Amino acid sequence: xxxxxxxxxxxxxxEERVHSAANALTTLADSMEDAELGVRVLHLATxxxxxxxxxxxxxxxxxxxxFLCQNITASDLKPDDCRPGQFFNSMSENLGNEIVxxxxxxxxxxRKWGEEKVECASLDGKTGFKYGSCDVCPFxxxxxxxxxxxxxxxxxxxxxxxxxxxxxxEFIKSxxxxxxxxxxxxxxxxxxxxxxxxxxxxxxxxxxxxxKQKVATTGRRVSPExxxxxxxLHDFFDAMHQAAILSQAGYAKRLASQDTETGSxxxxxxxxxxxxxxxxxxxxxxxx
Numbered sequence: 006x007x008x009x010x011x012x013x014x015x016x017x018x019x020e021e022r023v024h025s026a027a028n029a030l031t032t033l034a035d036s037m038e039d040a041e042l043g044v045r046v047l048h049l050a051t052x053x054x055x056x057x058x059x060x061x062x063x064x065x066x067x068x069x070x071x072f073l074c075q076n077i078t079a080s081d082l083k084p085d086d087c088r089p090g091q092f093f094n095s096m097s098e099n100l101g102n103e104i105v106x107x108x109x110x111x112x113x114x115x116r117k118w119g120e121e122k123v124e125c126a127s128l129d130g131k132t133g134f135k136y137g138s139c140d141v142c143p144f145x146x147x148x149x150x151x152x153x154x155x156x157x158x159x160x161x162x163x164x165x166x167x168x169x170x171x172x173x174x175e176f177i178k179s180x181x182x183x184x185x186x187x188x189x190x191x192x193x194x195x196x197x198x199x200x201x202x203x204x205x206x207x208x209x210x211x212x213x214x215x216x217k218q219k220v221a222t223t224g225r226r227v228s229p230e231x232x233x234x235x236x237x238l239h240d241f242f243d244a245m246h247q248a249a250i251l252s253q254a255g256y257a258k259r260l261a262s263q264d265t266e267t268g269s270x271x272x273x274x275x276x277x278x279x280x281x282x283x284x285x286x287x288x289x290x291x292x293x
Contacts, residue, residue: 016251022244027053029237041137045168046234052171053241068162069094071104071174073205076087090205090216094172094286103204106163106172107197107227110185110242116177117144117155128250130157134257156248159184162242164235166200166223171238180218190222197235200225 014022030050037043052068071094072080076088084099092100108176111132116123125135125144133155145155158177161184164170176184183203192198200223207214227235 006175014247014251016248019244019248022082023241023248026080026237026241026244029240034235035236037230043216043229049164049168049171049238053238062274066171067270068171069096069098071172073099073216075215090207092203092205103202104163104172104221105166105200106240107166107200107231107235108161108163108191109176109197109238110162110246111188111196112160112246114158114160114175114177115139115145115155116158125155128253130158131143131224132254133192134253135260139255157181159188162188162238162245164197166225168231168234183218185221190220192226195232195235195239196228197232197239199223200227 007124021238025136027050030046030053034043034046034050037046046159066108072078072082074083074091074093076089078089082093082097084097087093087099091102092104094100115125115127115130115133117125117133117136122270125133127133127139133139133142136144140143141156143153143237145157147153156178158175160173160175163172163174165172187201188196190199190201202221202223204219204221208215208217211252224256258277
């Protein structure tokens, strides 16, 4: 009995999916009877429009990252008025103490830190760009009493409940349980069936003073009209993620042939250099 082999999509096919999904939002906005809702959906469509160049000169949408401000945060991205325990994004906007959101697309990630920068990372929790299969990689194996040098986590594309903003939120190391809880608390039929509140909690212990993220449901289900919007956004983010995985695979091949310096690929499919000073990779769990 033969087993059918699933054909993997090409970069061009995935790029077409990304653009088609973004255009579908515009079409949905134009078809809505509720004019006010249509305007908000059209705003979301503009946020998915390609605004930067990817690795292969392909236009890609830039979805801002979320960060939690800590006492030691010194990033240039942090707004001057952002206090510890508040959220800000990679556009240097202060988002306040909490974010009410609907999760649209979630996936596993892994990241191994070296002495000065990220040494290896995976966009699906399965394959790293440097060390390959995560299942057999010695850096991620669990050993009682020993913290593995490669940390698992979750990445989510989210939409604020008011339909005003789209963000990418990562939960890794000490915050990985937040990512698990979003998945655990989601209701059928889809990840985006209910809304959540992301906030922070101050932890003050001997030799430890930091803020940790926490998530809770709002108790509100997403309306059928908003579910349709989320369906279209999921198509967009899923295609975007698959394209990024394909970009990572190409980067891994070039790295293996020593045609490039060690860096990383983010979930927008961009090749980036990452250092321990970047807010993407800071771990605040032991901050003083």
